[in-house]
Amino acid sequence: DAKTTQPPSMDCAEGRAANLPCNHSTISGNEYVYWYRQIHSQGPQYIIHGLKNNETNEMASLIITEDRKSSTLILPHATLRDTAVYYCIVRVEEGTASKLTFGTGTRLQVTL
Amino acid sequence: GAVVSQHPSWVICKSGTSVKIECRSLDFQATTMFWYRQFPKQSLMLMATSNEGSKATYEQGVEKDKFLINHASLTLSTLTVTSAHPEDSSFYICSARDLLAGVYEQYFGPGTRLTVT
Numbered sequence A: 001d002a003k004t005t006q007p008p009s010m011d012c013a014e015g016r017a018a019n020l021p022c023n024h025s026t027i028s029g030n031e032y033v034y035w036y037r038q039i040h041s042q043g044p045q046y047i048i049h050g051l052k053n054n055e056t057n058e059m060a061s062l063i064i065t066e067d068r069k070s071s072t073l074i075l076p077h078a079t080l081r082d083t084a085v086y087y088c089i090v091r092v093e094e095g096t097a098s099k100l101t102f103g104t105g106t107r108l109q110v111t112l
Numbered sequence B: 001g002a003v004v005s006q007h008p009s010w011v012i013c014k015s016g017t018s019v020k021i022e023c024r025s026l027d028f029q030a031t032t033m034f035w036y037r038q039f040p041k042q043s044l045m046l047m048a049t050s051n052e053g054s055k056a057t058y059e060q061g062v063e064k065d066k067f068l069i070n071h072a073s074l075t076l077s078t079l080t081v082t083s084a085h086p087e088d089s090s091f092y093i094c095s096a097r098d099l100l101a102g103v104y105e106q107y108f109g110p111g112t113r114l115t116v117t
Helices: none
Strands: A009-013 A018-023 A031-038 A045-050 A061-064 A070-075 A084-092 A106-111 B004-007 B010-013 B019-025 B030-038 B045-051 B067-073 B076-081 B090-098 B106-108 B112-116
Touching: A009 A018, A018 A031, A018 A084, A018 A106, A031 A061, A045 A061, A045 A070, A045 B106, A070 A084, B004 B090, B010 B019, B019 B030, B019 B090, B019 B112, B030 B067, B030 B076, B045 B067, B076 B090
Parallel strands: A009 A106, B010 B112
Antiparallel strands: A018 A070, A031 A045, A031 A084, A061 A070, A084 A106, B004 B019, B019 B076, B030 B045, B030 B090, B067 B076, B090 B106, B090 B112
């Protein structure tokens, strides 16, 4: 699976949009981009995933560049409860060998 | 949504003893379960992948005789840390893949904190 690069930490004011970038310049054509987050001492929580089109759900939006070498996770109105480590992961979708390999992630701190 | 549970949520054991951690998919059938380990201030590291009814596949550097994995049913996988030592103290997290989802979503359990004294 392709490796990803994320900034180690970011701050965001409550109520503002949090934009978390991820570089995945070696992504293959059959690899999806996944985002998970981990709140302190809990298991990871799925947020969103996509292949090449932008995606939106009730939690966030995922913007993938046309060349697919980078993406941005957008939390439109961050709250204190969004403080967590956010992981960007790329992986193939097919096959039982498909697995999630976590990098170091971005620690997002939402402040008042 | 799909729920994965783990038991116990935390455990303290003495060095040299063995401890078993259970991972259950509560409302779906999991063909594949994954076991991760996370040390303080570090990311999750995949330890092994287990498919129901077959032997687990371990990641490089993970001792299969020390971390015994059993995936006997579509809803239960167990991880047994044998002859535990203080360096095995960690946060152990399981993850399950939903067979019926049609996509390869992975759902994570809440984790088990193991402390070996």
